[in-house]
Amino acid sequence: MKRHHVVAIASSVTLALSLAACGSDTPEKPEGSGTGTGTASGDCAAYESYGDLSGKTVTVYTSIVAPEDQPHIDSYKPFEECTGASIKYEGSKEFETQLQVRLKAGNAPDIAYIPQPGLLKTIVGQFPDSIVEASAGTSANVDKYYAASWKGYGTVDGKFYAAPLGANVKSFVWYSPSMFADNGYEIPKTYDELIALSDKIVADHGAEGIKPWCAGIGSGEATGWPATDWLEDLVLREAGIDVYNKWITNEVKFNDPQIAAALGKVGAILKNDKYVNGGIGDVKSIATTEFQDGGLPILDGNCFMHRQASFYAANWPEGTDVSEEGDVFAFYFPGMTADSRPVLGGGEFVAAFADRPEVAAFQAYLSSPEWANAKAKATPAGGWVSANSGLDPENLVSPIDKLSFSLLSDTSQDFGFDASDLMPGNVGAGSFWTEMTSWIAENKSDTQVLDAIQASWK
Structure with a gap:
């Protein structure tokens, strides 16, 4: 990762999507996908397709540590409240090294935020039996709410693994x-x-x-x-x-x-x-x-x-x-x-390492407008934006974040991920x-x- 990315870190109508059921290796339970401008506490209509996940826990492993981790943790609350699932967050400054150590040891997290497509490619190549293809709900969201280039950066050897999360604009x-x-x-x-x-x-x-x-x-x-x-x-x-x-x-x-x-x-x-x-x-x-x-x-x-x-x-x-x-x-x-x-920039990608309904649902949530809006609202100081076109720009604080979103949310544009990082x-x-x-x-x-x-x- 380029050193300047550290600086970047230290910086609607509700519709229902009909989604395919989980793959044959997964229990027959719907994977959720939502649309709209976000869900307030107690308004769970957009979360119904995720099903009842009471008692289920999903672990998340990222490179984002305190104090930047709190907005992420807060953004999970609507999903937890509406599905009954619990999300366990862990950030590490040694993420890129330790993720591969954990995969090798058979101690993979359920979800990981991958900061570079190049690292995703390495993981797929070295640990093909550990990483799971993106859920149907995740794929449907990315197809609908992101420029096609984004899905390509989360795809390795023709298989889609990781959906975009946050983004930054360099152009x-x-x-x-x-x-x-x-x-x-x-x-x-x-x-x-x-x-x-x-x-x-x-x-x-x-x-x-x-x-x-x-x-x-x-x-x-x-x-x-x-x-x-x-x-x-x-x-x-x-x-x-x-x-x-x-x-x-x-x-x-x-x-x-x-x-x-x-x-x-x-x-x-x-x-x-x-x-x-x-x-x-x-x-x-x-x-x-x-x-x-x-x-x-x-x-x-x-x-x-x-x-x-x-x-x-x-x-x-x-x-x-x-x-x-x-x-x-x-x-x-x-x-x-x-x-x-065309837009030059960077971002993180969400990969799954467990084939369970609650993991598939949470991965889909992180690719949905509900999550993008929840994350924006949970970042009151600004300095965060997503390329998800379902994000309501009124939930963004900084004028530069709003300008960035206006470029990123154009699903017809070509997004070029930072070449030297790849x-x-x-x-x-x-x-x-x-x-x-x-x-x-x-x-x-x-x-x-x-x-x-x-x-x-x-």
């Missing part, structure tokens, strides 16, 4: 609403409009030393990851989701012309002295600027835009008004056309980071960088 550009208004600038709707806006800012303010963009890719031993996000966003836009997914598995190589074209577009911004690095320095200063500080010159009026994920909201100084009419806000990093709206560790968290840093700091050529990353693939 954002931060800006100052007042600076845009004062200059008569409009939020770009296409990538070409974004470049045209950058050129307009150069023409209007270049003589003052004010730049269109500011950036920083410093992150200690993880320096370089923000640059990989830039390339991921451009591959998703320039080449499309099919090429993007093949790039993750190296079916499409790093030095493929399609990846090179995307890197060229990134370089047209990040390696352009006229565009960067407002309020900080020259192009090379991007490599020595910590990512937390990369967007701060916006507040001083030294740059206009900063591309960074939704979780960057936590990095603005205390007292900063993060809202559409405030000191800073964000707009969607536009696609190549106004109708093309690549082999020596590439995704190794050569990809270091070579992108050299690309900035040493002005290493596109060809040299892409060839070096490809050569590291094992």
Whole structure:
């Protein structure tokens, strides 16, 4: 997991779905699926299809520990109250290692939150007899309430195992609403409009030393990851989701012309002295600027835009008004056309390791609008969002969470899971980071960088 994901953590009408019964190896008991905007205590109509689970216990194992665990625990209450089941939550900082230890020892949890599709693939490959295919109710919910890409990330070798849970959006550009208004600038709707806006800012303010963009890719031993996000966003836009997914598995190589074209577009911004690095320095200063500080010159009026994920909201100084009419806000990093709206991001996935009716029901609940709304209500400080289109945005607190949801809930868009998180560790968290840093700091050529990353693939 990229180190910046830690920052992210430290951040309707009710319908009835007719669901298939459990598989032949499971007792004939209905698996629930609900819809709507959530269920208040005592209103259990949407939970009837889960059946009476009184006396049953479901164990949940995750990487989310105190104090971030409490909103999750609270979100289970409607399910517990309406079905009679008890949910036993356990969070661990050693989750990724200990989950595999427990599976090997035959001590699997009933449910686990898997933070990366790559880990899910590892578990399916190493412990095929431990993990259970997703319940019918879970599958029906994901088909209805999520973009198709999400189901793909929870699928291994053609079998659907894990439904999406929470999500984050990386395809954002931060800006100052007042600076845009004062200059008569409009939020770009296409990538070409974004470049045209950058050129307009150069023409209007270049003589003052004010730049269109500011950036920083410093992150200690993880320096370089923000640059990989830039390339991921451009591959998703320039080449499309099919090429993007093949790039993750190296079916499409790093030095493929399609990846090179995307890197060229990134370089047209990040390696352009006229565009960067407002309020900080020259192009090379991007490599020595910590990512937390990369967007701060916006507040001083030294740059206009900063591309960074939704979780960057936590990095603005205390007292900063993060809202559409405030000191800073964000707009969607536009696609190549106004109708093309791919989203780069990340999230967790819910896998089951027990084939019991109560486990199938709880897995379905976690993929339902009822749970998404219960979780939103249980997170009063904000900083959480789901791609479940049945989530009522009025239950979200933060304006950035609401904006993120507006992108994630579009079930027609292509969602690209963070590519470097899915690549082999020596590439995704190794050569990809270091070579992108050299690309900035040493002005290493596109060809040299892409060839070096490809050569590291094992």
